[in-house]
Amino acid sequence: MLIxxxxxxxxGNKMAYLACTAVITIGLITYTALQTARDxxxxxxxxxxxxxxxxxxxxxxRSMPYPEVEKLREIPGxxxxxxxxxxxxxxxxxxxxxxxxxxLISLDDRQPYPLNGVKLLRGSFPxxxxxxxxxxxxxxxxxxxxxxETITVIIEGRKVDLTITGTGQSPEYxxxxxxxxxxxxxxxxxEVAYIPYSVMENLFNLKGIxxxxxxxxxxxYEFEDVEGQLKxxxxxxxxxxxxxxxxxxxxxxxxxxxxxxxxxxxxVPLLFLSIAxxxxxxxxxxxVESQRGQIGILQAFGYRPGEILRHYLSYGLLVGLAGxxxxxxxxxxxxxxxxxxxxxxxxxxxxxxxxxLKYFAGGVLLSVxxxxxxxxxxxxxxxxxxxxxxxxxxxxxxxxxSWAEGxxxxxxxxxxxxxxxxxxxxRNKGRSFFTFIGIAFTFSLMAAIWxxxxxxxxxxxxxxxxxxxxxxKITFSQPLPLEAVRSELQRNGxxxxxxxxxxxxxxxxxxxxxxxxxxxxxxxxxxLYTPRDKEGNPIPIPAxxxxxxxxxxxxxxxxxxxxxxxxxxxxxxxxxxxQVAGVIPQYLGANVYMNREALLKLxxxxxxxxxxxxxxxxxxxxxxxxxxxxxxxxxxIEERQHTIDLYEELxxxxxxxxxxxxxxxxxxxxxxxxxxxxxxxxxxxxxxxxLRVLGMRPGEVMEVVFVEQWLIGIGGILAGIPxxxxxxxxxxxxxxxxxxxxxxxxxxxxxxxxLLGTTLYIWLAQRWVARKVKGLDLVEVLxxxx
Numbered sequence: 001m002l003i004x005x006x007x008x009x010x011x012g013n014k015m016a017y018l019a020c021t022a023v024i025t026i027g028l029i030t031y032t033a034l035q036t037a038r039d040x041x042x043x044x045x046x047x048x049x050x051x052x053x054x055x056x057x058x059x060x061x062r063s064m065p066y067p068e069v070e071k072l073r074e075i076p077g078x079x080x081x082x083x084x085x086x087x088x089x090x091x092x093x094x095x096x097x098x099x100x101x102x103x104l105i106s107l108d109d110r111q112p113y114p115l116n117g118v119k120l121l122r123g124s125f126p127x128x129x130x131x132x133x134x135x136x137x138x139x140x141x142x143x144x145x146x147x148x149e150t151i152t153v154i155i156e157g158r159k160v161d162l163t164i165t166g167t168g169q170s171p172e173y174x175x176x177x178x179x180x181x182x183x184x185x186x187x188x189x190x191e192v193a194y195i196p197y198s199v200m201e202n203l204f205n206l207k208g209i210x211x212x213x214x215x216x217x218x219x220x221y222e223f224e225d226v227e228g229q230l231k232x233x234x235x236x237x238x239x240x241x242x243x244x245x246x247x248x249x250x251x252x253x254x255x256x257x258x259x260x261x262x263x264x265x266x267x268v269p270l271l272f273l274s275i276a277x278x279x280x281x282x283x284x285x286x287x288v289e290s291q292r293g294q295i296g297i298l299q300a301f302g303y304r305p306g307e308i309l310r311h312y313l314s315y316g317l318l319v320g321l322a323g324x325x326x327x328x329x330x331x332x333x334x335x336x337x338x339x340x341x342x343x344x345x346x347x348x349x350x351x352x353x354x355x356x357l358k359y360f361a362g363g364v365l366l367s368v369x370x371x372x373x374x375x376x377x378x379x380x381x382x383x384x385x386x387x388x389x390x391x392x393x394x395x396x397x398x399x400x401x402s403w404a405e406g407x408x409x410x411x412x413x414x415x416x417x418x419x420x421x422x423x424x425x426x427r428n429k430g431r432s433f434f435t436f437i438g439i440a441f442t443f444s445l446m447a448a449i450w451x452x453x454x455x456x457x458x459x460x461x462x463x464x465x466x467x468x469x470x471x472x473k474i475t476f477s478q479p480l481p482l483e484a485v486r487s488e489l490q491r492n493g494x495x496x497x498x499x500x501x502x503x504x505x506x507x508x509x510x511x512x513x514x515x516x517x518x519x520x521x522x523x524x525x526x527x528l529y530t531p532r533d534k535e536g537n538p539i540p541i542p543a544x545x546x547x548x549x550x551x552x553x554x555x556x557x558x559x560x561x562x563x564x565x566x567x568x569x570x571x572x573x574x575x576x577x578x579q580v581a582g583v584i585p586q587y588l589g590a591n592v593y594m595n596r597e598a599l600l601k602l603x604x605x606x607x608x609x610x611x612x613x614x615x616x617x618x619x620x621x622x623x624x625x626x627x628x629x630x631x632x633x634x635x636x637i638e639e640r641q642h643t644i645d646l647y648e649e650l651x652x653x654x655x656x657x658x659x660x661x662x663x664x665x666x667x668x669x670x671x672x673x674x675x676x677x678x679x680x681x682x683x684x685x686x687x688x689x690x691l692r693v694l695g696m697r698p699g700e701v702m703e704v705v706f707v708e709q710w711l712i713g714i715g716g717i718l719a720g721i722p723x724x725x726x727x728x729x730x731x732x733x734x735x736x737x738x739x740x741x742x743x744x745x746x747x748x749x750x751x752x753x754x755l756l757g758t759t760l761y762i763w764l765a766q767r768w769v770a771r772k773v774k775g776l777d778l779v780e781v782l783x784x785x786x
Contacts, residue, residue: 020675087200135167
């Protein structure tokens, strides 16, 4: 009988229960999908790393004899160490739209490879003396290449044809980016390829030489345990970088994604489940109050309070089970789709989607626990209700005049119906507060999500339109005389401005904190690269001192005035002391800035440059690129517009995800406001019917409800504005990493959109209530208590 009663009650108010179930379902979709995706990524990563022996440390040197590498095993803590050649080369003839580069990595003669192995996906490894390469599979696919086909690369100023023997993937380049300054991978423009060491040493004229060392550690040792001795041993070979696995760009990007998934997979589901729990609590509380007479009859029939409580808990149990199962199934389907997206970004060969019983069952349990807890809080009053009390209406409560009624000028501003609304709102503080919180949350959630579009645009476009204003960035394969660079590039047609820059890897240390970063030496009068503050104003490069990006400053816990220790392989004396002149925002990458001449003086170097920024007529760019296409002094030519196009293309995927989140926020907001209206109608049905009986038309009756809801709505919207700012700060802090910073921006456009959305919800909910009021059976409503 009680089950039939429950089903009848739910059917009578099905839209409210459906909305509550939908909110739970959304929470469980995010929980199941994100947790499953995170686990799949973890599993695929760990298996790939272990099976193909990803190194735990990476060192770059200028030139080191091959036989000397093995001697590094004498350092306590070093387990396996390998030397190799790593060189970036330009690829010709694949596409005219982009500069295409490959990172050639020498293959050890022995197989299986003890470190950084390669999983063969197609074809075969190149033979020892064969001028062939094993391409990264994404590069092979992106350019539509075939096995046996040749590609042309520039090596030491010469065109060299290499035959494609196969394709593969390595754990070292799960996410292939050239350096930490690039956060988006583009398989069409950059990937890796493997070539036998014996072939590579001849092509680069580096007989018996390596420029890259990788190693693993013995159990019980940390990177810091071997770092000092490694530095000492490698400095004489021109140590350029020495980083642990955690700082390796590919691993760092994958880690950031996993961290983001871990944060989102717990916070978002809890948010939605909390909203659903509040809705369920209010609904059950209202239901128990409205069914006071029925509870008394049940008790009179012999039902014990515990049985009646279990009956009301079954409402929450049904909603929790329905939301949990539906959310689990849809979340599993979503996780499968997410795996497809992740396979496009990360080269993890065993990355597959699957059904996770653990998260499906866990999600259902979580949903049921939240629902039962909320239902218990809403229905626990039945335990105290005595049959004799339940069978008679509750004693009306009397309250004093509210502050509004005691303020004559304020009270006079309302009509009679307005006064009824204000009085009702202040005398039902719990219900008003719930509606207020719901509207504030709805408004702030929409504003925060809409602002994410602006956050991403600012993060990417501000860097490439306001800070980096050059057309081309030409990076040299070795430091070149500064004036010679300027003179040479200035002679090309269409060149307007040439600004040589100095980019050097440095290690900064503040007490025990360290950061490996690129120091960028800029000309103080430069126009093509102008760091800016948070307000967008150009920051002058000081004559002396170091400017830190916010990421580096956070990493070092350093601020203006602090003196840092700077170590650089280029410095004649190292370490040297340098004072922090300021901290600036940098949304992409993590650099530090200095006056170019001051940096050269600090390092004890002559007037040299490692790159040049060029402003040039767009139609002259192809000619300049063609002229230097085979130059052995030029490593890369980056076209800024191509980088912007790539970012915008890749950002489209992220914006699609934000669009889905915005839709979820729209639906959640509607569910909150709609449920609030339903509760209002249920609680005040008798009161509104009484007004109709007294002669008020439906429109006049609804005016009482409208005034109340709009007053609460305006308050909720006003409270939602600072809440939106706080949410955006939280989102920006949560999504920012050492590689990029998401600016905490709340735009006026997002606030206007949130205002329109919230207003629309309230209006739609009122239309629904008005329809219900119009259709009230006055006789039935007024005799309910009899």
